[in-house]
Amino acid sequence: xxxxxxxxxxxxxxxxxxxxxxxxxxxxxxxxxxxxxxxxxxxxxxxxxxxxxxxxxxxxxxxxxxxxxxxxxxxxxxxxxxxxxxxxxxxxxxxxxxxxxxxxxxxxxxxxxxxxxxxxxxxxxxxxxxxxxxxxxxxxxxxxxxxxxxxxxxxxxxxxxxxxxx
Amino acid sequence: xxxxxxxxxxxxxxxxxxxxxxxxxxxxxxxxxxxxxxxxxxxxxxxxxxxxxxxxxxxxxxxxxxxxxxxxxxxxxxxxxxxxxxxxxxxxxxxxxxxxxxxxxxxxxxxxxxxxxxxxxxxxxxxxxxxxxxxxxxxxxxxxxxxxxxxxxxxxxxxxxxxxxxxxxxxxxxxxxxxxxxxxxxxxxxxxxxxxxxxxxxxxxxxxxxxxxxxxxxxxxxxxxxxxxxxxxxxxxxxxxxxxxxxxxxxxxxxxxxxxxxxxxxxxxxxxxxxxxxxxxxxxxxxxxxxxxxxxxxxxxxxxxxxxxxxxxxxxxxxxxxxxxxxxxxxxxxxxxxxxxxxxxxxxxxxxxxxxxxxxxxxxxxxxxxxxxxxxxxxxxxxxxxxxxxxxxxxxxxxxxxxxxxxxxxxxxxxxxxxxxxxxxxxxxxxxxxxxxxxxxxxxxxxxxxxxxxxxxxxxxxxxxxxxxxxxxxxxxxxxxxx
Numbered sequence: 001x002x003x004x005x006x007x008x009x010x011x012x013x014x015x016x017x018x019x020x021x022x023x024x025x026x027x028x029x030x031x032x033x034x035x036x037x038x039x040x041x042x043x044x045x046x047x048x049x050x051x052x053x054x055x056x057x058x059x060x061x062x063x064x065x066x067x068x069x070x071x072x073x074x075x076x077x078x079x080x081x082x083x084x085x086x087x088x089x090x091x092x093x094x095x096x097x098x099x100x101x102x103x104x105x106x107x108x109x110x111x112x113x114x115x116x117x118x119x120x121x122x123x124x125x126x127x128x129x130x131x132x133x134x135x136x137x138x139x140x141x142x143x144x145x146x147x148x149x150x151x152x153x154x155x156x157x158x159x160x161x162x163x164x165x166x
Numbered sequence: 167x168x169x170x171x172x173x174x175x176x177x178x179x180x181x182x183x184x185x186x187x188x189x190x191x192x193x194x195x196x197x198x199x200x201x202x203x204x205x206x207x208x209x210x211x212x213x214x215x216x217x218x219x220x221x222x223x224x225x226x227x228x229x230x231x232x233x234x235x236x237x238x239x240x241x242x243x244x245x246x247x248x249x250x251x252x253x254x255x256x257x258x259x260x261x262x263x264x265x266x267x268x269x270x271x272x273x274x275x276x277x278x279x280x281x282x283x284x285x286x287x288x289x290x291x292x293x294x295x296x297x298x299x300x301x302x303x304x305x306x307x308x309x310x311x312x313x314x315x316x317x318x319x320x321x322x323x324x325x326x327x328x329x330x331x332x333x334x335x336x337x338x339x340x341x342x343x344x345x346x347x348x349x350x351x352x353x354x355x356x357x358x359x360x361x362x363x364x365x366x367x368x369x370x371x372x373x374x375x376x377x378x379x380x381x382x383x384x385x386x387x388x389x390x391x392x393x394x395x396x397x398x399x400x401x402x403x404x405x406x407x408x409x410x411x412x413x414x415x416x417x418x419x420x421x422x423x424x425x426x427x428x429x430x431x432x433x434x435x436x437x438x439x440x441x442x443x444x445x446x447x448x449x450x451x452x453x454x455x456x457x458x459x460x461x462x463x464x465x466x467x468x469x470x471x472x473x474x475x476x477x478x479x480x481x482x483x484x485x486x487x488x489x490x491x492x493x494x495x496x497x498x499x500x501x502x503x504x505x506x507x508x509x510x511x512x513x514x515x516x517x518x519x520x521x522x523x524x525x526x527x528x529x530x531x532x533x534x535x536x537x538x539x540x541x542x543x544x545x546x547x548x549x550x551x552x553x554x555x556x557x558x559x560x561x562x563x564x565x566x567x568x569x570x571x572x573x574x575x576x577x578x579x580x581x582x583x584x585x586x587x588x589x590x591x592x593x594x595x596x597x598x599x600x601x602x603x604x605x606x607x608x609x610x611x612x613x614x615x616x617x618x619x620x621x622x623x624x625x626x627x628x629x630x631x632x633x634x635x636x637x638x639x640x641x642x643x644x645x646x647x648x649x
Contacts, residue, residue, distance in 0.1 A: 011623040034197055034363075035618035036391040044388055049396035059404075066340075070331040077328045084332075091332045097411060098340040101404045105348045108404075109355060112397035113382070116390045120383025127385045129366035132359075134197035134624070158626060 003141040005126040006154030007161040011039060014136040017157035018043040021140055026150060032127060032137035040136075051111045058107020059100045066099030067092055126165050135160070191285075193464025197618045201363060204610045204617075207460040208364075214607060221599040228593010231586045232307060240310050244584040248577050249569045253587035254308040257594055259561040260444070261301035262342070262416055263437075266409055267445020268294025269349055272356070273405035276398075282473035284620055285465045288613045289456065289606075290449050291353045296601040297448075298346045300594050307590060334418040341415035348408055352401045358384050359394070359615040413441040420564065426507035427568035430495065436488035440560060443481035443527070446474060447553030452602070454547040456611065465612055468541050475540040478553070482531035485560075489528065503573050515580070516567040519559050526556025 008014040014031065018040070021029055031040050070092040078086045113119070126139040138159075140150040147164055154162045194200060235242045245252055268290040275283040306315045317327060318339055330336060362384040365377035384390060414434035421433035430436075450471075457466040496504040512520045530552050539545045566581050605611075 009624055010626040013626045031388040032386045033388065033391065034386060035615045036395055037619075037623060039623075040388055041392065046388070046392055049393045051393050051396045051400065055400045073329050073331055079328060081332075088332060091337075094337045094411075094415060095331055095340050097407075098337075098344040101408045101411075102344040102347060105351055105401055105404045108397050108400045109351055112355070112393045116393045118382045118384060118390065120385070122383075124383075124385050124387075132363045132366045132386050133201055134618075 001125055001141055002143055002147070002164070002166045003126060003139055004147050004150045004154065005128070005163055005165050006138045006140075006151070006159035007128065007130060008136040008138065008158065009134075009160050010158065011037060011136065013158040014138060015039050015043045017138055017154055017159065020153050020157065021138070021150065024149065024153065026140050026142065026146070026153075028141050030126070030139040032131035032139070034132055034134055034136075050115055051108060054111025054114075055104055055108045058110075059104030061107070062099040062101070062103030063096050065103065066096035069099075070095045139165075191465065191467065191617070191621065193467075194617070194621060196624065197621065200614055200617050200621070201367065203462065203465070204612050204614060205364070205367060207462070207611060208607055210607055213459065214603065218600065218603045221596045221603060224592050224596025225600055226593075226596075228590045228596060231589030231593065235307075235586050235590075236312065242584060242586045243590075244582055244587050246579065246581070248572060248579045249566055249581040251308075251565050251569060252581060253562075253583050253591060254304045256558065256561040256565050257591055258301050258304035258308075259416060259437075259565075260558050261297045261304070261594065261598075262413065263441035263444040263557060263561075264448045265294040265297035265301065265345070265349070265445065266413060266438070266441035267449050268292070268297070269345075269352075269405050269409040270442050270445065271449070272352065273402040273409065276402045277406060280473070281620070282470040284616050285462075285467075285470055285612050286449060286453055286474065287616075288356070289453055289611055290445075291349070291356065292602060292605050292611075293445075293448060293452060294349045295346070295353050296598050296605075297445075298342065298349060299601065300598045302342060302346065303594065303597070334415065334422045337415045338419060341412045345408060345412045348401070348405055352405055355394075355398065355401065356613060357609060358382060359386065360610045360613060362386065363614050364610070410438055413437040420568075425568045425572060426501075426503045427492075427511070427564070430492065432488055432491055432495070436485070436492075439481050439484040439488060440527075440557060443478065443485050444553065444557035446478045446481065447550045447557065449474065450478070450546050450550035451554060454543050454550070456606070458543075460611070462612070465617065468543075471543065471546060472537070472540045475534050475546060479531055479534040482527060482534075482553075486528040489524065507568065507571055510571050511563060511567050515570065516563065519567075520563050523556050523559040523563050526552045527560060530556075 006017065008017065014033075018029060018031065022043075022045075029044065031044065033040055067089070071087045074087040080086060126137065128135075128137060131137040138154060140154070142150045151162045151164070194203075243252065243254070268287075271283050271290040272287040272294075275287070305318060306312045309315060318335075358381055361377050361381040365374060365381050368374040368377055414437065417433035417437035420428040421430060423429060453466055454471075457463055493508055496508040499505075510516065512524075530549060533539050533545070533549065570579050570581055572578070
């Protein structure tokens with residue numbers, strides 16, 4: 001993938017650069033930031049994360065499995081104790097709850113990994129170690145025809161370094 | 167006053183970041199300082215090696231005692247009818263309780279946006295994982311034939327053992343294993359961005375490769391942060407009811423039995439409050455020396471400790487109320503066995519342990535009403551040791567006196583722990599601190615990304631932060647008064 005990476009030392013410069021790039025119809029902009037900032041979310045205007053769907057499906061699957069395993073075990077060893085029903089839903093709610101949390105949590109993490117595309121085994125074009133320390137990076141995918149335009153926007157907003165990458 | 171330049175009205179940088187509300191770290195100037203100061207703590211020192219050596223020595227003592235117990239049988243552990251639950255079950259409940267504050271601080275206080283959690287939650291989460299790992303050993307140590315421990319796992323099988331999903335012991339397995347898994351997952355997910363920072367700073371190729379693998383190729387992109395933030399929120403939302411349920415389930419081990427002193431509906435909230443109280447005590451025991459030895463007083467400020475001390479005071483009073491309500495219920499029940507048991511608890515055979523519990527858990531923490539003592543780290547550390555002691559004795563008072571004083575006089579008896587019990591108790595502390603000490607030299611003991619989140623971001627154009635600066639000016643204790 002071809003593009004331009006700009007490194008910024010300040011948050012407001014980064015935000016303004018993103019806004020200008022979006023105005024000039026650059027899309028698929030990736031921002032590298034040492035810490036999550038709402039200002040960047042606002043500038044990028046991404047949709048809400050879909051991780052919640054994994055959470056919901058995992059939680060419901062865990063709840064169903066928890067009740068099912070408890071009822072199945074009880075029916076398999078159908079021993080009546082104290083005249084009570086063999087399968088009793090009230091105590092099984094504990095098992096249902098625990099497995100809701102367990103499978104829901106694991107599904108959430110799985111969902112996060114899947115949509116974030118990690119684990120990632122290869123180095124990403126444009127990434128620089130300074131972006132985990134304190135600087136902000138803006139990666140703009142652009143072919144040779146628009147790379148100059150993107151670089152000019154980044155420089156105008158105060159990028160400390162701009163370079164073409166491929 | 168700061169020079170205020172009005173930015174344009176639609177400037178997104180003016181919008182407050184929710185996570186930064188109510189917390190400021192005036193001693194930290196920029197993002198790079200966060201990385202530098204915290205990564206400096208990863209260098210091993212002589213004191214660290216000495217502490218690790220002591221922890222491993224304690225662990226060896228515990229392992230030797232366990233080997234002796236396996237050879238001699240469970241009689242070596244001081245069990246004698248009618249007290250067949252002793253130090254191991256007491257210590258199991260103690261360590262599960264310790265594990266609770268970690269999730270409270272990392273999950274519940276995260277949902278409440280409590281600013282003081284940011285610098286202490288990583289240590290608390292590590293404490294949780296290692297405490298639950300320690301607790302999980304005790305049901306196995308309690309077995310006469312520990313090599314058959316997998317029989318505890320309630321899956322249907324063909325060994326003619328009836329797994330009963332109505333039994334609290336089966337709920338325990340589900341609750342503890344879920345808690346361990348979710349806590350460990352929550353802990354690891356929070357660590358991923360920080361491991362990426364270590365990866366980017368590391369020069370040793372082998373260590374760099376290890377960090378690269380553990381960070382899963384994290385690169386701080388907006389896509390990763392967006393999904394990370396949402397997943398972290400959901401994990402916190404799951405962990406919050408989980409933390410309340412786990413110690414409730416542990417309390418059912420007792421409350422579902424008819425034994426005097428155990429069969430009480432107050433047990434679940436009583437256990438949960440006690441667990442949080444003991445966990446905060448252990449957080450103080452760990453974080454106060456850690457901030458001093460690592461010179462991180464400007465990260466874990468006196469204000470943070472003050473806020474945590476208020477939480478400690480509150481949970482102490484909840485625990486005290488639960489103790490009183492137990493006596494009140496016994497008095498008002500008209501049940502002779504309950505009344506006899508509670509009288510025996512405080513004025514009879516076990517009075518010494520009950521009074522240690524009451525003084526350590528209810529009387530001494532009242533000192534935290536004093537702001538001066540809440541901000542005195544020496545006092546907080548000493549108090550935390552007495553809280554740990556008091557909470558261990560709380561579990562002792564719950565387990566042993568009830569079993570030794572059931573319904574009829576022929577059921578009454580005594581209990582004398584042996585050197586095996588004490589050695590294994592010591593070994594459990596060795597096991598816990600060994601993992602903790604290894605952790606703090608391999609991973610950042612504070613969350614780099616979250617600390618950066620609460621710092622003012624670097625700005626080209628000054629932004630109106632006069633409200634923050636006013637607060638700093640008005641509160642001289644924010645930086646002063648530290649040790």
